[in-house]
Amino acid sequence: MYCKKCGKKLEEGQQVCLSCGTLVNSQLNQQATSPAAPKSKIAAGLFGIFLGALGVHNFYLGYTGKAVAQLLISILSCGVLSFVSAIWGLIEGILILTGSIDRDAMGVLLKD
Ligand SMILES: [Zn+2]
Incomplete structure:
Protein backbone atom coordinates (compact mmCIF):
# COMPACT_ATOMS: atom_id res chain seq x y z
CA MET A 1 0.00 0.00 0.00
CA TYR A 2 1.41 3.36 -1.02
CA CYS A 3 0.40 6.97 -0.42
CA LYS A 4 -1.61 8.19 -3.41
CA LYS A 5 -0.24 11.70 -3.06
CA CYS A 6 3.50 11.29 -2.49
CA GLY A 7 3.99 7.60 -3.29
CA LYS A 8 5.67 6.75 0.02
CA LYS A 9 5.21 3.20 1.28
CA LEU A 10 2.75 2.88 4.15
CA GLU A 11 2.60 0.39 7.00
CA GLU A 12 -0.44 -1.89 7.05
CA GLY A 13 -3.29 -0.18 8.91
CA GLN A 14 -1.65 3.20 8.72
CA GLN A 15 -4.31 5.84 8.14
CA VAL A 16 -2.30 9.01 7.65
CA CYS A 17 0.80 9.34 5.49
CA LEU A 18 3.62 10.42 7.79
CA SER A 19 5.43 12.02 4.88
CA CYS A 20 2.78 14.37 3.50
CA GLY A 21 -0.08 14.11 6.01
CA THR A 22 -2.63 12.81 3.49
CA LEU A 23 -5.46 10.71 4.90
CA VAL A 24 -5.04 7.30 3.29
CA ASN A 25 -7.71 5.26 5.05
CA SER A 26 -8.89 3.04 2.18
CA GLN A 27 -12.48 2.71 3.37
CA LEU A 28 -12.92 6.48 3.56
CA ASN A 29 -11.38 6.87 0.12
CA GLN A 30 -13.67 4.24 -1.37
CA GLN A 31 -16.74 5.97 0.01
CA ALA A 32 -15.60 9.32 -1.30
CA THR A 33 -14.98 8.04 -4.81
CA SER A 34 -17.82 5.52 -5.12
CA PRO A 35 -20.10 6.23 -8.10
CA ALA A 36 -23.59 7.58 -7.69
CA ALA A 37 -26.31 5.10 -6.82
CA PRO A 38 -27.68 3.39 -9.95
CA LYS A 39 -30.99 4.69 -11.21
CA SER A 40 -33.99 2.49 -11.95
ZN1 LIG B 1 2.15 10.97 1.36
Missing part, protein backbone atom coordinates in the same frame (compact mmCIF):
# COMPACT_ATOMS: atom_id res chain seq x y z
CA LYS A 41 -34.36 1.28 -15.53
CA ILE A 42 -38.11 0.76 -15.07
CA ALA A 43 -38.65 4.27 -13.69
CA ALA A 44 -36.60 5.89 -16.45
CA GLY A 45 -38.40 3.88 -19.15
CA LEU A 46 -41.86 4.71 -17.79
CA PHE A 47 -40.94 8.39 -17.46
CA GLY A 48 -39.93 8.36 -21.12
CA ILE A 49 -43.11 6.62 -22.27
CA PHE A 50 -45.58 8.69 -20.25
CA LEU A 51 -43.77 11.99 -19.62
CA GLY A 52 -41.35 12.03 -22.55
CA ALA A 53 -42.88 15.23 -23.94
CA LEU A 54 -41.49 17.02 -20.87
CA GLY A 55 -38.10 15.26 -20.99
CA VAL A 56 -38.63 13.84 -17.51
CA HIS A 57 -36.69 10.63 -18.23
CA ASN A 58 -33.68 12.61 -19.46
CA PHE A 59 -33.80 14.91 -16.42
CA TYR A 60 -33.93 11.75 -14.28
CA LEU A 61 -30.89 10.23 -16.02
CA GLY A 62 -28.93 13.47 -16.06
CA TYR A 63 -29.10 14.08 -19.83
CA THR A 64 -30.04 17.68 -19.15
CA GLY A 65 -29.38 18.97 -22.67
CA LYS A 66 -31.79 16.52 -24.29
CA ALA A 67 -34.28 17.02 -21.47
CA VAL A 68 -34.35 20.79 -21.92
CA ALA A 69 -34.70 20.37 -25.70
CA GLN A 70 -37.73 18.11 -25.28
CA LEU A 71 -39.25 20.43 -22.70
CA LEU A 72 -38.70 23.53 -24.84
CA ILE A 73 -40.13 21.90 -27.98
CA SER A 74 -43.34 21.26 -26.04
CA ILE A 75 -43.51 24.61 -24.26
CA LEU A 76 -42.35 26.99 -27.03
CA SER A 77 -44.83 25.50 -29.49
CA CYS A 78 -47.62 25.86 -26.88
CA GLY A 79 -48.04 22.09 -27.06
CA VAL A 80 -48.50 21.98 -30.85
CA LEU A 81 -45.21 20.12 -31.32
CA SER A 82 -45.37 18.24 -28.03
CA PHE A 83 -46.11 15.07 -30.03
CA VAL A 84 -42.54 15.37 -31.41
CA SER A 85 -41.10 15.26 -27.90
CA ALA A 86 -43.66 12.66 -26.86
CA ILE A 87 -42.66 10.29 -29.69
CA TRP A 88 -38.95 11.03 -29.06
CA GLY A 89 -39.45 10.24 -25.36
CA LEU A 90 -41.54 7.17 -26.15
CA ILE A 91 -38.75 5.75 -28.34
CA GLU A 92 -36.11 6.53 -25.70
CA GLY A 93 -38.32 4.99 -23.02
CA ILE A 94 -38.54 1.77 -25.05
CA LEU A 95 -34.77 1.84 -25.70
CA ILE A 96 -34.23 2.18 -21.94
CA LEU A 97 -36.58 -0.72 -21.12
CA THR A 98 -35.03 -2.96 -23.80
CA GLY A 99 -31.52 -2.13 -22.57
CA SER A 100 -30.33 -0.23 -25.66
CA ILE A 101 -29.86 2.76 -23.37
CA ASP A 102 -28.34 1.12 -20.31
CA ARG A 103 -26.59 3.90 -18.42
CA ASP A 104 -27.15 7.42 -17.16
CA ALA A 105 -25.26 10.58 -18.08
CA MET A 106 -22.56 9.74 -15.52
CA GLY A 107 -21.97 6.33 -17.13
CA VAL A 108 -23.54 4.45 -14.22
CA LEU A 109 -25.39 1.33 -15.35
CA LEU A 110 -29.13 1.35 -14.70
CA LYS A 111 -30.47 -1.28 -12.35
CA ASP A 112 -33.47 -3.50 -13.12
Whole structure:
Protein backbone atom coordinates (compact mmCIF):
# COMPACT_ATOMS: atom_id res chain seq x y z
CA MET A 1 0.00 0.00 0.00
CA TYR A 2 1.41 3.36 -1.02
CA CYS A 3 0.40 6.97 -0.42
CA LYS A 4 -1.61 8.19 -3.41
CA LYS A 5 -0.24 11.70 -3.06
CA CYS A 6 3.50 11.29 -2.49
CA GLY A 7 3.99 7.60 -3.29
CA LYS A 8 5.67 6.75 0.02
CA LYS A 9 5.21 3.20 1.28
CA LEU A 10 2.75 2.88 4.15
CA GLU A 11 2.60 0.39 7.00
CA GLU A 12 -0.44 -1.89 7.05
CA GLY A 13 -3.29 -0.18 8.91
CA GLN A 14 -1.65 3.20 8.72
CA GLN A 15 -4.31 5.84 8.14
CA VAL A 16 -2.30 9.01 7.65
CA CYS A 17 0.80 9.34 5.49
CA LEU A 18 3.62 10.42 7.79
CA SER A 19 5.43 12.02 4.88
CA CYS A 20 2.78 14.37 3.50
CA GLY A 21 -0.08 14.11 6.01
CA THR A 22 -2.63 12.81 3.49
CA LEU A 23 -5.46 10.71 4.90
CA VAL A 24 -5.04 7.30 3.29
CA ASN A 25 -7.71 5.26 5.05
CA SER A 26 -8.89 3.04 2.18
CA GLN A 27 -12.48 2.71 3.37
CA LEU A 28 -12.92 6.48 3.56
CA ASN A 29 -11.38 6.87 0.12
CA GLN A 30 -13.67 4.24 -1.37
CA GLN A 31 -16.74 5.97 0.01
CA ALA A 32 -15.60 9.32 -1.30
CA THR A 33 -14.98 8.04 -4.81
CA SER A 34 -17.82 5.52 -5.12
CA PRO A 35 -20.10 6.23 -8.10
CA ALA A 36 -23.59 7.58 -7.69
CA ALA A 37 -26.31 5.10 -6.82
CA PRO A 38 -27.68 3.39 -9.95
CA LYS A 39 -30.99 4.69 -11.21
CA SER A 40 -33.99 2.49 -11.95
CA LYS A 41 -34.36 1.28 -15.53
CA ILE A 42 -38.11 0.76 -15.07
CA ALA A 43 -38.65 4.27 -13.69
CA ALA A 44 -36.60 5.89 -16.45
CA GLY A 45 -38.40 3.88 -19.15
CA LEU A 46 -41.86 4.71 -17.79
CA PHE A 47 -40.94 8.39 -17.46
CA GLY A 48 -39.93 8.36 -21.12
CA ILE A 49 -43.11 6.62 -22.27
CA PHE A 50 -45.58 8.69 -20.25
CA LEU A 51 -43.77 11.99 -19.62
CA GLY A 52 -41.35 12.03 -22.55
CA ALA A 53 -42.88 15.23 -23.94
CA LEU A 54 -41.49 17.02 -20.87
CA GLY A 55 -38.10 15.26 -20.99
CA VAL A 56 -38.63 13.84 -17.51
CA HIS A 57 -36.69 10.63 -18.23
CA ASN A 58 -33.68 12.61 -19.46
CA PHE A 59 -33.80 14.91 -16.42
CA TYR A 60 -33.93 11.75 -14.28
CA LEU A 61 -30.89 10.23 -16.02
CA GLY A 62 -28.93 13.47 -16.06
CA TYR A 63 -29.10 14.08 -19.83
CA THR A 64 -30.04 17.68 -19.15
CA GLY A 65 -29.38 18.97 -22.67
CA LYS A 66 -31.79 16.52 -24.29
CA ALA A 67 -34.28 17.02 -21.47
CA VAL A 68 -34.35 20.79 -21.92
CA ALA A 69 -34.70 20.37 -25.70
CA GLN A 70 -37.73 18.11 -25.28
CA LEU A 71 -39.25 20.43 -22.70
CA LEU A 72 -38.70 23.53 -24.84
CA ILE A 73 -40.13 21.90 -27.98
CA SER A 74 -43.34 21.26 -26.04
CA ILE A 75 -43.51 24.61 -24.26
CA LEU A 76 -42.35 26.99 -27.03
CA SER A 77 -44.83 25.50 -29.49
CA CYS A 78 -47.62 25.86 -26.88
CA GLY A 79 -48.04 22.09 -27.06
CA VAL A 80 -48.50 21.98 -30.85
CA LEU A 81 -45.21 20.12 -31.32
CA SER A 82 -45.37 18.24 -28.03
CA PHE A 83 -46.11 15.07 -30.03
CA VAL A 84 -42.54 15.37 -31.41
CA SER A 85 -41.10 15.26 -27.90
CA ALA A 86 -43.66 12.66 -26.86
CA ILE A 87 -42.66 10.29 -29.69
CA TRP A 88 -38.95 11.03 -29.06
CA GLY A 89 -39.45 10.24 -25.36
CA LEU A 90 -41.54 7.17 -26.15
CA ILE A 91 -38.75 5.75 -28.34
CA GLU A 92 -36.11 6.53 -25.70
CA GLY A 93 -38.32 4.99 -23.02
CA ILE A 94 -38.54 1.77 -25.05
CA LEU A 95 -34.77 1.84 -25.70
CA ILE A 96 -34.23 2.18 -21.94
CA LEU A 97 -36.58 -0.72 -21.12
CA THR A 98 -35.03 -2.96 -23.80
CA GLY A 99 -31.52 -2.13 -22.57
CA SER A 100 -30.33 -0.23 -25.66
CA ILE A 101 -29.86 2.76 -23.37
CA ASP A 102 -28.34 1.12 -20.31
CA ARG A 103 -26.59 3.90 -18.42
CA ASP A 104 -27.15 7.42 -17.16
CA ALA A 105 -25.26 10.58 -18.08
CA MET A 106 -22.56 9.74 -15.52
CA GLY A 107 -21.97 6.33 -17.13
CA VAL A 108 -23.54 4.45 -14.22
CA LEU A 109 -25.39 1.33 -15.35
CA LEU A 110 -29.13 1.35 -14.70
CA LYS A 111 -30.47 -1.28 -12.35
CA ASP A 112 -33.47 -3.50 -13.12
ZN1 LIG B 1 2.15 10.97 1.36
